[in-house]
Amino acid sequence: MKFSELKLPEQVMKGIEDAGFVDCTQIQAETLPLALSGKDVAGQAQTGTGKTAAFLVTLFTRLLNQEKQGDKQHPRALVLAPTRELVVQIEQDAQLLGKHCGLSVQAIYGGVDYMLQRNALREGADIVIGTPGRLIDYLKQKVYSLSKIEALVIDEADRMFDMGFIADLRFILRRLPPFDKRQNLMFSATLNQRVMELAYEFMNLPQKVQVTPEQMTAERVQQVLYHVGRKEKFPLLLGLLRREGMERTMIFINTKREAEFLNERLMANDFPCRMISGDVDQKKRMRILEQFKEGKLPILIATDVASRGLHIEGVSHVINYDLPQDAEDYVHRIGRTARAGAEGKAISFADEDGAFHLEAIHEYIKEKIEVEWAEDDLFVHDYKRSKPKHKQLEVKTHGKSHQHPHARPGEATGNTAPPKKKRRRPAKKKPEAGSAQPGTAAN
CATH class of the missing domain: 3.40.50.300 (P-loop containing nucleotide triphosphate hydrolases)
Structure with missing residues (x-):
């Protein structure tokens, strides 16, 4: 199937052409007709098969075809991913595919400027892509609201379980509009029992699509x-x-x-x-x-x-x-x-x-x-061993600088003389019974 055979908005098709996409991959060919018709989809496919493009094309098409409700501050679509790297990758793909759509995209993840992302989210974005942790942080601060979400995507759902994000995921999903008031898409490398339980709980009768090749690894x-x-x-x-x-x-x-x-x-x-x-x-x-x-x-x-x-x-x-x-x-x-x-x-x-x-x-x-x-x-055995990373301590002696890698603060090094030992004073003898105390007269 070719992308041109799908009834896509002109703005989305321009983005697909910019990306150089012509033919749909198997997961795209099987999920896009269902997703574009408004149905919920739980899709399984191996890595590198085009799952990201499948749900981004669906999101852009849906948001362009429906009139925006509510104010600018509230996002219309939410994409959840388990890692920062995956969030950044999805955002880059979204900027490319959605270049002509006029929709704003904002990535939210930890490890970068906290206030910068907070202010960007407060100003408003049509599509928010993020990891659960920081999204929950801003949500509790009421920086944004999930009340106007029209479409939800959960990417790498099995990884969410593996990385212990399931509690955070449920926290977010329970604050979305009812599942029948939004479109839900879930993609995962495996659709095991845990993932499908999540799908049935938070999705509206999802269509299960599995693309499992004869060999699990890439052919080439x-x-x-x-x-x-x-x-x-x-x-x-x-x-x-x-x-x-x-x-x-x-x-x-x-x-x-x-x-x-x-x-x-x-x-x-x-x-x-x-x-x-x-x-x-x-x-x-x-x-x-x-x-x-x-x-x-x-x-x-x-x-x-x-x-x-x-x-x-x-x-x-x-x-x-x-x-x-x-x-x-x-x-x-x-x-x-x-x-x-x-x-x-x-x-x-x-x-x-x-x-x-x-x-x-x-x-x-x-x-x-x-x-x-x-x-x-x-086998190469004549390789260089890496040098130890300990810091060398510089000690100056007689106007010269010497390196002492194993010296401790206060330890004698170089030509300096060792510290003098303090002499111990002899203990005072107790006076014998009947003897006169110092400074007093004998009776």
Whole structure:
């Protein structure tokens, strides 16, 4: 199906043309006819299949075809997403697709200027895209109202459960107009029992659409698995980076601490890279992502905060330095490459711990990852160890400056003399019985 076959407003079609879209993806072809007719939809599809465009086209069409009610302050549509990165990605897609619609879009998420977003929301926006936490914060302050919401979108619904947002999600949904007075769209990588219970509670008889291909992973991703010891992972990584000539590579790791350690070692060995995790400041995260998207940064190390919702074109390789504990996360991780019909390669390391997760991953993706055995010459053992990050303490002695990395404040260093020991005064003897006290006469 082509977008031109759908009865879309001219403003929306111009945005679709600007984005370069011609043919609908499978999830778009199956959900758009239902959603454009006003029905509620609960859609399932793997990552990178065009779910975002499906609900944005529906929102723009609905808001353009219906006359706005109420004042400017109250938003008309609400999009809920679990992560800041996904919110930013949706906003960027909305600005592109809705460029000619004359509708204002505002993103709300934590980690950026609090008052700036607060004032922007107070001034009013037609479509609000946000994470639950900060939306609730402004809602309690009565910065905006949800009383005029005409359309609701819940994106990555299964992730909402996984990240513990379900209580916040219910808090927001209970403050919307009745479910039969608005259109509701829900999209998720999986429509499990928990997600469908949420759909039946807050949606109006949703049409369930499942797009599940024969293989769970993207078709053009070449998957390779290396069985390697924990201590041999970094030497193998260096060998692969040198051999493969990876132009734009994402390396996934399970913990922030290990990500920092890997980032430091790669930098020490002349591989420019940056790291993002949930603890990194939001502005810094967005700056790093922009550098990666623009090709200024060849390697991006990330925890699973970057495994969903990010559309970065031209990612040539995805490396699972750690295999994920959740099989679904494996699909989302390798889905960062081979997007929009491109080709890519996903390389995974299975160490002593990661091997325990392989069976669940194979069962979930309904195929076995091809195993390759690394030859000895692929391992790089003469690499530089990263330097310790301790601060050196500068001590001046006789007008010269000396570095003492292990000195403590107040500790003797350099040529300075050790501190003199204080002499202990002898304890005073108690007077014997019958002896005269000092300063008194004897009887």
